[in-house]
Amino acid sequence: MRGPVGVAVIGCGGVSGGHLSAYAANSRARLVATVDARPALAEAAAHKWGAARWYATVEEALADPEVRVVDLCLPHHLHAPVAIQAADAGKHVFVEKPIANTLEEADAMIAACRRAGVLLLVDQTKRYQNRHRRVKELLDAGYVGEPVLVKGAYLQDITYAWRQMDPARRAGYWKHDGVISGIGIHALDLLRWLIGEAVEVQAVAATTDLIESGRRTEDSGIVLLRFANGCVGEVTVSYVLKDPRLASSWDVMPLQIYGRDGSLQLGWDDRITVASRKLPGDGAGIVEFHSRPPVGAPRPPAEGMAGAIEHLLDCLLDGARPLTPGEDARASLELVEAAYRSIREGRAVRLPLAAPSGG
Numbered sequence: 001m002r003g004p005v006g007v008a009v010i011g012c013g014g015v016s017g018g019h020l021s022a023y024a025a026n027s028r029a030r031l032v033a034t035v036d037a038r039p040a041l042a043e044a045a046a047h048k049w050g051a052a053r054w055y056a057t058v059e060e061a062l063a064d065p066e067v068r069v070v071d072l073c074l075p076h077h078l079h080a081p082v083a084i085q086a087a088d089a090g091k092h093v094f095v096e097k098p099i100a101n102t103l104e105e106a107d108a109m110i111a112a113c114r115r116a117g118v119l120l121l122v123d124q125t126k127r128y129q130n131r132h133r134r135v136k137e138l139l140d141a142g143y144v145g146e147p148v149l150v151k152g153a154y155l156q157d158i159t160y161a162w163r164q165m166d167p168a169r170r171a172g173y174w175k176h177d178g179v180i181s182g183i184g185i186h187a188l189d190l191l192r193w194l195i196g197e198a199v200e201v202q203a204v205a206a207t208t209d210l211i212e213s214g215r216r217t218e219d220s221g222i223v224l225l226r227f228a229n230g231c232v233g234e235v236t237v238s239y240v241l242k243d244p245r246l247a248s249s250w251d252v253m254p255l256q257i258y259g260r261d262g263s264l265q266l267g268w269d270d271r272i273t274v275a276s277r278k279l280p281g282d283g284a285g286i287v288e289f290h291s292r293p294p295v296g297a298p299r300p301p302a303e304g305m306a307g308a309i310e311h312l313l314d315c316l317l318d319g320a321r322p323l324t325p326g327e328d329a330r331a332s333l334e335l336v337e338a339a340y341r342s343i344r345e346g347r348a349v350r351l352p353l354a355a356p357s358g359g
């Protein structure tokens with residue numbers, strides 16, 4: 001494929017700004033269209049980010065010959081049907097996490113994209129953050145050695161954001177969306193990437209009235225993992241955390257990995273600390289990582305959603321091997337499904353849950 005790649009962003013709600021700004025700044029992409037069932041949102045996004053046109057329906061975008069990729073920033077239940085429709089129309093698909101609501105939906109998406117010979121890439125954003133890329137490099141370089149224990153977390157306080165949120169989003173989006181599916185999947189996906197595949201999952205969760213009274217889906221949870229390589233792990237997730245350290249950053253993802261040769265900690269301040277037999281001296285040291293490089297330092301690679309979009313373009317234009325293809329994102333969804341099954345049944349759940357169906 002030759003660039004720039006024509007893109008339609010479908011869904012112009014909360015997350016879309018991160019995608020639209022990345023396309024607008026990337027010379028290898030061309031923002032052809034913005035799409036939203038609420039046309040005023042699509043129109044405003046088109047004006048703001050320089051899209052050639054805007055549409056109120058998916059069908060119009062799929063009929064547009066200049067659109068070669070659809071970027072789905074849609075509620076979870078629409079990921080599968082719209083991705084399948086897009087693949088059938090010959091469009092490449094970039095979709096927000098989680099890949100879908102269920103494993104069966106994910107399988108249908110993967111099969112449709114394979115059938116059509118189009119790319120299915122999922123925005124498992126955390127793998128594209130520079131701090132996590134650095135952690136991966138340090139693990140691959142052997143500072144920690146074979147992992148023994150991992151503790152991860154993804155903590156947010158959305159109680160303030162909730163009160164400010166667009167009522168349409170509140171009604172249509174969060175209701176089917178607990179914290180394990182909503183942000184836990186980021187931490188679980190990251191641990192799959194850093195540690196390996198899990199063979200057993202056990203979880204507990206709580207639902208408070210801190211977001212809204214009568215909320216049904218969980219707003220805090222703990223997921224325990226046993227990995228195939230023998231490592232054990234814990235992922236703590238919450239939407240309702242009250243902590244002074246969240247004042248300047250409402251969203252944090254601390255991480256600790258302990259291995260046979262050392263340990264690594266990614267702190268609340270994004271600083272990475274390593275203690276390792278591989279380091280000179282007494283075996284303890286600090287590997288500095290600056291999420292904002294000092295003045296004059298080389299610009300770090302695009303990261304987060306912009307990093308995922310850069311990678312999407314690398315795959316389409318340069319034949320790069322996809323880091324988070326549909327099959328991989330399905331495995332992260334499987335951990336979420338296993339956690340919910342464990343909560344429902346009050347027991348540890350073995351993986352895999354089920355072989356991929358179809359395709």
Ligand SMILES: NC(=O)c1ccc[n+]([C@@H]2O[C@H](COP(=O)([O-])OP(=O)(O)OC[C@H]3O[C@@H](n4cnc5c(N)ncnc54)[C@H](O)[C@@H]3O)[C@@H](O)[C@H]2O)c1
Pocket residue numbers: 010011012013014015016035036037038041056057058072073074075076078096097098123125169173182
């Ligand atoms: N990667 C991340 O860090 C991250 C962060 C936030 C959200 N997300 C994900 O992004 C996705 C979207 O989340 P959001 O917060 O932007 O949701 P949102 O509800 O704010 O936006 C969704 C938009 O889709 C539109 N829409 C609904 N049905 C449509 C249809 N049939 N055709 C066209 N448009 C339609 C809605 O009008 C709305 O504007 C979800 O999968 C969510 O989990 C990812």
